[in-house]
Amino acid sequence: MRAKIISVLFVCTSLQIMAQEKEPGMKTFAKAITDKFPTTRTFDVQYEQLGPANYDSELFGNDLERGRIESHSRLKAAFNMPFYVSDSKRFILTASLRYKYETYNFGTIYNYNTATSYTRNQQDFHYLAAAVSATYMSTLFKKPIIYNATATVDGNEENVQRVKGFATASLVLKRTASTTITIGALAMLDPSAIIPVTPLFTYNHKFENSKWDIDFILPQRLLFRRELLENGRISLGTELNSENFYLNLNTSNLKGIYELNQLELKSGITYEYHFSPKVIGMIKGGVNNVLSTRITEKGERTNRYVYDHKEDTQGYFRFGISYNPF
Numbered sequence: 050m051r052a053k054i055i056s057v058l059f060v061c062t063s064l065q066i067m068a069q070e071k072e073p074g075m076k077t078f079a080k081a082i083t084d085k086f087p088t089t090r091t092f093d094v095q096y097e098q099l100g101p102a103n104y105d106s107e108l109f110g111n112d113l114e115r116g117r118i119e120s121h122s123r124l125k126a127a128f129n130m131p132f133y134v135s136d137s138k139r140f141i142l143t144a145s146l147r148y149k150y151e152t153y154n155f156g157t158i159y160n161y162n163t164a165t166s167y168t169r170n171q172q173d174f175h176y177l178a179a180a181v182s183a184t185y186m187s188t189l190f191k192k193p194i195i196y197n198a199t200a201t202v203d204g205n206e207e208n209v210q211r212v213k214g215f216a217t218a219s220l221v222l223k224r225t226a227s228t229t230i231t232i233g234a235l236a237m238l239d240p241s242a243i244i245p246v247t248p249l250f251t252y253n254h255k256f257e258n259s260k261w262d263i264d265f266i267l268p269q270r271l272l273f274r275r276e277l278l279e280n281g282r283i284s285l286g287t288e289l290n291s292e293n294f295y296l297n298l299n300t301s302n303l304k305g306i307y308e309l310n311q312l313e314l315k316s317g318i319t320y321e322y323h324f325s326p327k328v329i330g331m332i333k334g335g336v337n338n339v340l341s342t343r344i345t346e347k348g349e350r351t352n353r354y355v356y357d358h359k360e361d362t363q364g365y366f367r368f369g370i371s372y373n374p375f
Contacts, residue, residue, distance in 0.1 A: 087331055087371045088147075093127040095369030099337060101156075102363040108302065108356050116158030118360070123292070124150045139186045147203075149176040151294060176294040178203035194220045205295040210306060210347055214238035219249055227255045241350050280323040287316040296344065303355065306347040312340040315365065327373055334366040 087093045099121040106113045126148045133142040153172040160167070180201040187194055197217045204210035219233030233249035248267075255262040260275040264286075272286035289312070296307045317335015324330060342358035343351055 087329070087369055088125070088127045089129055090127075090329070090371040090373040091129055092372040093125075093369060094371075095123075095125045095331075095367060097123045097125075097365060097367040099123075100364040102339075102361040104358055104360045106356065106358045112161040113356075114158050114160045117156035118153055119156045120152075120154045121363075122152050141184050143182045143184070145178075145180045145182065147176070147178040147180075149292075149294065150174075151176070151292075174294045174296075175206040176203065177205065189220055192221045192224075194218065203295075205297070207295075207297055210295050210308075217249065219251075227257065229253045241345070241348050277320070278322070282321045284319040284321075285317075287314060289314055295347070307344050307355070308347050309342065309344050310351050311342045314338040314340055317365075329371045329373070330369070331371070332366075332368045334364070336362060337365040338362050 087095065101117060101119050102121075103115070103117050105115040128146045129143060130145075131141050131143045135141070151174045155169040155172075157166050158169055159165075178201055180199055182197060182199040185196045187196070195218070198214070199216075200212070200214045202209055202212050215235060215237045217233060217235045219231050221229065221231050223230040229251070231249070231251045235247045235249055237245050237247075250267040252265040253262065262274055264270065264272045264274060268289060270286065270288045272284045272288070274282060274284045277283040292311045292313065294309055296309060298304060298307055315335060315337050317333060319331065319333035321329060321331045339360040339362075342360060343354035344356035344358075345351055345354045
């Protein structure tokens with residue numbers, strides 16, 4: 050799910066910039082995506098700390114436990130490198146690597162089945178992914194269009210777990226000096242996908258006589274942004290993010306490889322600062338709403354979950370640094 054969202058952002062963002070260029074090219078595309086999304090830069094490291102939250106869970110539709118997550122953190126690293134560019138500069142192949150280390154610390158937990166309370170040791174999870182992405186820029190009905198196809202292999206420290214893929218196409222409907230509107234579609238090549246085809250829509254508008262602009266990408270974000278200080282930018286709004294990792298389980302009820310998928314809605318403020326043309330820092334914080342946390346057997350659709358988890362709203366803080374030598 051996360052890779053799907055990132056790929057959609059690549060396409061939508063590049064189109065918003067391309068729509069204002071007479072002859073959009075690969076440099077325009079690269080600048081567009083790396084400007085808005087740190088994880089698409091050559092090197093990116095981020096650390097996120099989430100505040101405490103109470104939770105309530107079910108297993109196979111029956112009450113399992115309620116408790117408290119005292120702290121929850123994520124450390125992420127990303128590497129992206131194009132390894133082939135056509136002579137026309139309109140076709141590019143890019144390789145990407147991702148690593149995530151996620152930790153949970155728990156407070157008192159109450160088990161509904163045994164009617165007892167207990168504590169749980171710190172839980173650590175590792176997630177790794179490698180992807181190859183092909184992007185082609187062209188025109189359709191005399192309007193810019195961009196196609197993207199991505200294949201991803203992911204897993205944990207134990208083994209490679211899954212191969213996933215998807216393809217997108219997006220077309221510029223309107224382009225003026227202040228407004229860009231695009232539409233498109235995403236097709237999932239993943240048997241676990243609930244919706245195999247998803248429509249895409251973006252809207253970007255710079256307000257007249259103002260430093261502010263609005264950046265809307267369905268279904269991922271709604272941001273109001275402006276430059277702040279000489280080399281900085283501030284953003285206010287809401288973003289939809291997803292997280293996942295694999296679990297090797299061996300209990301009386303669950304045996305084998307399972308996948309946790311969590312959908313989050315983050316609202317707050319982000320500030321980015323260019324220490325140099327190649328080094329960019331970022332801090333952000335606000336409120337995190339966990340919309341869904343589910344565990345499924347590996348490869349199963351998320352609506353066929355075995356475990357469901359409800360979690361209170363919590364605060365969060367994230368900081369990161371990126372290096373983009375190109």
